[in-house]
Amino acid sequence: MYCKNPPKKLLLELKKLRKKNCIVTFHSLADLDALCAALTLQIELGKNCIVAAQDRVNSQCKRVIEPSLLKNVQKFSEVIEKNKSSKIILLDCNEKTLVPKMKKDRAQILIDHHAKTKDSIKGQIE
Numbered sequence: 001m002y003c004k005n006p007p008k009k010l011l012l013e014l015k016k017l018r019k020k021n022c023i024v025t026f027h028s029l030a031d032l033d034a035l036c037a038a039l040t041l042q043i044e045l046g047k048n049c050i051v052a053a054q055d056r057v058n059s060q061c062k063r064v065i066e067p068s069l070l071k072n073v074q075k076f077s078e079v080i081e082k083n084k085s086s087k088i089i090l091l092d093c094n095e096k097t098l099v100p101k102m103k104k105d106r107a108q109i110l111i112d113h114h115a116k117t118k119d120s121i122k123g124q125i126e
């Protein structure tokens with residue numbers, strides 16, 4: 001859903017995550033809107049916020065994004081094993097098949113601009 005101003009509840013929750021362990025992920029074969037949103041959120045939340053891809057980023061991301069920033073993107077399946085209690089922020093996606101490494105019920109925060117269906121992933125906070 002598109003909203004001009006983010007819901008207060010969402011902003012409060014994001015504030016609470018500052019400097020806490022959390023994992024930011026996005027849809028498979030990440031594009032620039034997914035990856036840039038994640039990298040920007042990481043700047044806001046701090047280095048305890050891990051940016052983790054389901055698989056890989058697309059060729060446009062590889063062309064445009066600084067290699068040092070790309071190196072900072074980890075593998076979701078590895079990260080989740082080591083950080084089982086971390087909160088998960090899902091960006092730019094609400095479709096289960098596009099986040100194959102994520103258990104469907106584990107997005108604490110969902111930030112997305114795509115249309116929802118009855119099968120969409122729900123975030124505890126959106």
Ligand SMILES: [Mn+2]
Nearest residue numbers: 031033034092
């Ligand atoms: Mn996208």
